[in-house]
Amino acid sequence: MPVQQIAFLVWLLFAIIIAAVFGIIGWRSRQKVDVSPARVNRFRILLLVILLVLSVIFWAYTLPKVPYPTEARQPDMVVFVTGKQFNFGIATHPMPTEKEWEEVVNFGEPVVLPRNKLIEFRVTSLDVNHGFSLYDPDHLLIGQVQAMPGYMNRLRYRFTKPGEYTVLCLEYCGNGHHRMRGAFTVQ
Amino acid sequence: MRARFFCTLTLIGCLTMPLAAGKGTSAGLAGQPLKPGIPREDFYIFRKIPDAPVFTLERQTSIYRLLEKGPLLFTLVYTRCNGVCYPMIRSLRSAVERLGGLGTDYRILVLSFDPRDEPEDMAAMARVEGLSGHPHWIFGTTGPENIRQLVASVGYWRQPDSLKQQVNHPAVLIGLNRNGQIVRFLVGASIAPARLAEVIKEMRGEFVPSYPLPRKNVIFSCFQYQADKGLKLNWGFALLLMPGVVTLGGSLWIFHRGAHQRRSAPGGF
Amino acid sequence: MEATTIQSTRQPEPIILIQETTLTGEEQAQFKKLTLVWLTTALALFPILVILGLLMRGSQAAILKMSPELFYAFMTLHGLGMVGIWYIAGMAGAGLLLSRYVRPSLALSRGVFWATLVAVVLLIVATLIGKFITGWYFLYPLPLYPADVWKPWATLAFFAFLTIAGVAWTLWTVDYLRAIASRYSLKRALAWDVLFKKVKESDVPPMILILTVSLISALAGFLAAVVLIALFAAEALSSGFTNDALLMKNLVFYFGHVLVNITMYLGVAMVYELFPAFAEKGKLTTKWMVAAAWNASLLLVNLAYFHHLYMDFVQPGLLQKLGQIASYLVSVPAGVVTIISVLSLAFGSRMTWRLPSLLFFLGVMGWAIGGMAAVVDSTIVVNFRFHNTLWVPAHFHTYYLAGVVFMILGFAFQYAAELSGKAENLRLGRWLTALLTVGAYGFLSMFFYAGAHSVPRRYAVYPSEVHQGAGYAQVAIVFILLILTGVIIYLWEYGRRCVHAFSAHSH
Ligand code: HEM
Ligand SMILES: [Cu+2]
Ligand SMILES: [Cu+2]
Numbered sequence: 015m016p017v018q019q020i021a022f023l024v025w026l027l028f029a030i031i032i033a034a035v036f037g038i039i040g041w042r043s044r045q046k047v048d049v050s051p052a053r054v055n056r057f058r059i060l061l062l063v064i065l066l067v068l069s070v071i072f073w074a075y076t077l078p079k080v081p082y083p084t085e086a087r088q089p090d091m092v093v094f095v096t097g098k099q100f101n102f103g104i105a106t107h108p109m110p111t112e113k114e115w116e117e118v119v120n121f122g123e124p125v126v127l128p129r130n131k132l133i134e135f136r137v138t139s140l141d142v143n144h145g146f147s148l149y150d151p152d153h154l155l156i157g158q159v160q161a162m163p164g165y166m167n168r169l170r171y172r173f174t175k176p177g178e179y180t181v182l183c184l185e186y187c188g189n190g191h192h193r194m195r196g197a198f199t200v201q
Numbered sequence: 202m203r204a205r206f207f208c209t210l211t212l213i214g215c216l217t218m219p220l221a222a223g224k225g226t227s228a229g230l231a232g233q234p235l236k237p238g239i240p241r242e243d244f245y246i247f248r249k250i251p252d253a254p255v256f257t258l259e260r261q262t263s264i265y266r267l268l269e270k271g272p273l274l275f276t277l278v279y280t281r282c283n284g285v286c287y288p289m290i291r292s293l294r295s296a297v298e299r300l301g302g303l304g305t306d307y308r309i310l311v312l313s314f315d316p317r318d319e320p321e322d323m324a325a326m327a328r329v330e331g332l333s334g335h336p337h338w339i340f341g342t343t344g345p346e347n348i349r350q351l352v353a354s355v356g357y358w359r360q361p362d363s364l365k366q367q368v369n370h371p372a373v374l375i376g377l378n379r380n381g382q383i384v385r386f387l388v389g390a391s392i393a394p395a396r397l398a399e400v401i402k403e404m405r406g407e408f409v410p411s412y413p414l415p416r417k418n419v420i421f422s423c424f425q426y427q428a429d430k431g432l433k434l435n436w437g438f439a440l441l442l443m444p445g446v447v448t449l450g451g452s453l454w455i456f457h458r459g460a461h462q463r464r465s466a467p468g469g470f
Numbered sequence: 471m472e473a474t475t476i477q478s479t480r481q482p483e484p485i486i487l488i489q490e491t492t493l494t495g496e497e498q499a500q501f502k503k504l505t506l507v508w509l510t511t512a513l514a515l516f517p518i519l520v521i522l523g524l525l526m527r528g529s530q531a532a533i534l535k536m537s538p539e540l541f542y543a544f545m546t547l548h549g550l551g552m553v554g555i556w557y558i559a560g561m562a563g564a565g566l567l568l569s570r571y572v573r574p575s576l577a578l579s580r581g582v583f584w585a586t587l588v589a590v591v592l593l594i595v596a597t598l599i600g601k602f603i604t605g606w607y608f609l610y611p612l613p614l615y616p617a618d619v620w621k622p623w624a625t626l627a628f629f630a631f632l633t634i635a636g637v638a639w640t641l642w643t644v645d646y647l648r649a650i651a652s653r654y655s656l657k658r659a660l661a662w663d664v665l666f667k668k669v670k671e672s673d674v675p676p677m678i679l680i681l682t683v684s685l686i687s688a689l690a691g692f693l694a695a696v697v698l699i700a701l702f703a704a705e706a707l708s709s710g711f712t713n714d715a716l717l718m719k720n721l722v723f724y725f726g727h728v729l730v731n732i733t734m735y736l737g738v739a740m741v742y743e744l745f746p747a748f749a750e751k752g753k754l755t756t757k758w759m760v761a762a763a764w765n766a767s768l769l770l771v772n773l774a775y776f777h778h779l780y781m782d783f784v785q786p787g788l789l790q791k792l793g794q795i796a797s798y799l800v801s802v803p804a805g806v807v808t809i810i811s812v813l814s815l816a817f818g819s820r821m822t823w824r825l826p827s828l829l830f831f832l833g834v835m836g837w838a839i840g841g842m843a844a845v846v847d848s849t850i851v852v853n854f855r856f857h858n859t860l861w862v863p864a865h866f867h868t869y870y871l872a873g874v875v876f877m878i879l880g881f882a883f884q885y886a887a888e889l890s891g892k893a894e895n896l897r898l899g900r901w902l903t904a905l906l907t908v909g910a911y912g913f914l915s916m917f918f919y920a921g922a923h924s925v926p927r928r929y930a931v932y933p934s935e936v937h938q939g940a941g942y943a944q945v946a947i948v949f950i951l952l953i954l955t956g957v958i959i960y961l962w963e964y965g966r967r968c969v970h971a972f973s974a975h976s977h
Binding site: 049 | 712716719782784791795799806810816818831835838842843846856926928932935
């Protein structure tokens with residue numbers, strides 16, 4: 015199940031519980047019941063403890079999985095990504111200047127990446143912030159990193175699914191933001 | 202009254218600080234001017250450096266043999282340099298002394314790209330920089346054909362300047378991992394410890410997910426993250442902390458001032 | 471069940487305008503009027519900004535055709551406008567409630583009002599006419615890349631708006647703090663006597679605690695904006711210097727995150743102060759849990775903003791993880807404490823549910839649901855796939871629209887009702903609440919659903935890869951129309967009461 019779906023369902027579950035509790039309490043406001051403050055307090059502490067324990071479990075489960083690798087394993091292939099209003103230059107060679115970027119964007123060969131290999135995307139921008147994203151052949155967002163002027167961000171990914179991948183811009187960058195894109199193939 | 206004056210002054214200070222300080226650091230370490238022809242690491246990243254013999258006063262070895270003992274920080278110089286070579290070595294030395302790890306995590310190889318340089322010349326250079334006989338700083342020469350190969354493999358260039366009887370060349374420090382692959386370039390004569398720390402990390406086998414590229418005239422850089430040493434306070438970081446600190450001070454002051462009114466007001470607490 | 475006669479209308483009981491006040495007669499009248507002016511200004515702008523939202527959804531639904539420049543102008547104006555009006559409405563309401571205990575400055579509030587009006591005009595001019603379209607957080611260095619879309623004067627107008635609003639609101643914030651300080655010491659305002667168990671409970675109301683926490687945080691946020699504007703100016707005015715994109719990003723999200731959080735807290739402060747009266751119970755006191763939760767928020771609100779930078783890999787990894795932990799801890803304790811307080815007040819109270827109390831109650835629910843969505847998104851692995859998708863607008867629209875907006879609508883209605891003394895039609899109140907709630911959650915669910923289906927935020931039109939976004943937008947439009955209907959009915963009822971209040975006074 016994609017991460018998105020899990021996250022959505024977790025949220026939905028909590029949202030339904032919250033709504034149900036508010037609904038029930040709202041309904042129960044119609045009868046006179048005396049609640050002792052001590053009981054409310056006990057309940058409050060209980061709930062807090064439960065949620066904090068849940069949080070710690072969540073952290074223990076998710077924090078080791080952050081998308082920032084720690085080990086400098088040798089990537090099998092390096093791909094260079096340079097954003098500029100309103101296109102992504104994607105190539106197997108770097109494009110440090112506007113001229114080279116234009117070359118890639120206008121005449122560059124589409125990049126083909128091998129499957130099950132560690133790919134390093136070296137992402138930067140020549141003007142404003144852009145968002146480099148990976149949309150898989152089913153148009154599911156599978157990861158992203160910011161393309162920042164003056165910085166080199168390194169995203170590592172191992173593709174398992176072959177097909178056409180799309181790059182959409184995920185940081186608002188001006189009036190052509192929604193048109194800004196790129197593509198590559200995984201074989 | 203005095204307190205109020207002081208606070209106004211602090212506020213004005215805070216507001217103008219970026220402007221004033223921006224001018225001050227413009228030539229500083231953050232901004233290395235980007236000349237055309239600067240070696241760009243992206244073109245060479247993860248490529249393997251060719252092997253070459255290394256001749257020092259004491260012994261003869263080779264780059265690959267040196268790599269067997271661990272990663273290398275590698276740079277090219279020539280001893281007759283009136284320009285960037287000596288300052289770069291000096292800056293590298295002070296950065297290395299601050300960061301530590303030399304000898305355990307990596308060693309430093311300084312090779313001459315000038316065929317006229319002899320091992321004696323390189324030893325003299327080491328002496329000038331106070332590194333004579335240092336076990337982890339290797340100053341050596343190599344053969345002319347090897348120089349050509351090495352220079353080509355890292356995108357280095359040399360440009361004889363007949364007028365000054367000098368050779369123009371860039372200052373580049375290259376991080377090699379234990380496989381002899383290029384992991385990072387640091388360009389410029391002054392080596393920022395924070396940047397060097399990233400190179401060392403990467404050479405050691407840790408992944409550095411991001412780093413600043415050589416940039417022009419950056420007013421403040423933000424986090425200077427140093428391996429093992431945590432966050433370093435610099436101007437940019439200070440600016441980020443400033444709102445919090447000023448707020449803390451400001452709130453304390455507001456409530457301190459309120460104390461007078463609390464005492465005088467009827468029904469005060 | 472007893473066959474009690476179900477009353478269909480109710481006289482408003484004095485809940486906001488109780489006797490307790492520090493103001494003298496004339497001053498109080500002026501203060502009341504000014505508060506009404508503030509609230510009315512915000513409420514009058516609200517439907518306009520909702521219509522901008524409707525138009526944006528129309529473009530995304532591929533129903534309306536508009537130029538991208540116009541779309542992004544709407545987006546920038548809508549975002550900043552909404553954030554702004556709810557901040558001022560929250561501050562104005564909080565000010566009125568504060569005057570029960572301390573004396574905020576009337577003159578200053580008036581000055582801030584005029585400055586805000588000027589700022590609003592500048593914002594409208596900069597975005598709608600000048601096409602300064604950088605989005606609500608004007609991420610560096612976009613404002614310095616106008617291309618041919620906007621002229622330098624628009625940039626200038628925009629930064630003038632920021633500066634004027636920023637300075638005015640900073641002063642406003644400082645004044646409220648000053649007012650609190652003139653009666654309570656910092657230790658008492660932050661309930662440290664309770665926190666460190668010197669006393670079991672404090673007679674300093676929870677509202678004062680929450681406002682102190684909020685105002686101090688807001689001050690830090692505004693100062694971050696000051697630094698940000700100064701750095702922008704330094705780059706624009708001096709030739710040859712550039713800023714560090716990472717530093718600028720940290721600053722803008724520090725500011726933006728705090729501002730949004732604080733607005734929420736202003737609504738929550740109102741709930742703490744007023745909901746007990748709606749539930750016909752005694753005032754809440756500041757107990758240990760309340761003190762601990764809100765002090766934790768004060769401490770952590772400075773760290774939680776890191777969750778906006780998860781996808782900037784250059785941010786040190788330690789701070790990223792700290793950001794995740796802080797994001798959980800800043801929302802969970804304060805949320806739980808507040809929610810349980812409100813629920814326990816309502817439970818078994820036999821309160822009469824009227825429009826304001828319903829909106830307060832549901833507002834707290836919206837805060838909880840939106841907060842939960844925020845917590846999900848502040849998990850780094852999730853953010854890897856949610857960052858800058860419609861999940862982001864989804865969660866903040868939830869705790870804004872279905873949270874603090876509900877609370878402030880409740881507050882403003884109660885206020886106008888008390889001023890006018892006009893009876894409230896209970897049935898209408900319930901229908902109106904239902905309309906707003908169904909509209910809001912329908913509209914929000916489409917944002918959530920789209921976010922979970924990889925649809926990016928801030929797209930004027932959706933490219934074919936995420937064409938599903940258009941379908942969700944079409945459904946959303948129906949619900950937005952429900953909200954808009956609800957808002958118009960609300961404003962009609964609110965307006966009638968305001969008019970009545972004034973005509974009753976002026977003879
Ligand atoms: C019925 C009411 C509302 C509607 C229909 C609406 C609609 C929208 C839409 C369509 C967007 C653009 C989403 C995207 O594609 O990124 C948006 C953005 C936004 N809205 Fe709303 N909204 C409503 C209420 C509010 C409220 C109450 C707030 C309170 C602060 C708010 C604050 C914002 C902000 C800050 C943005 C982001 C602007 C940006 O990305 O620069 N909205 N809204
Ligand atoms: Cu872009
Ligand atoms: Cu973009």
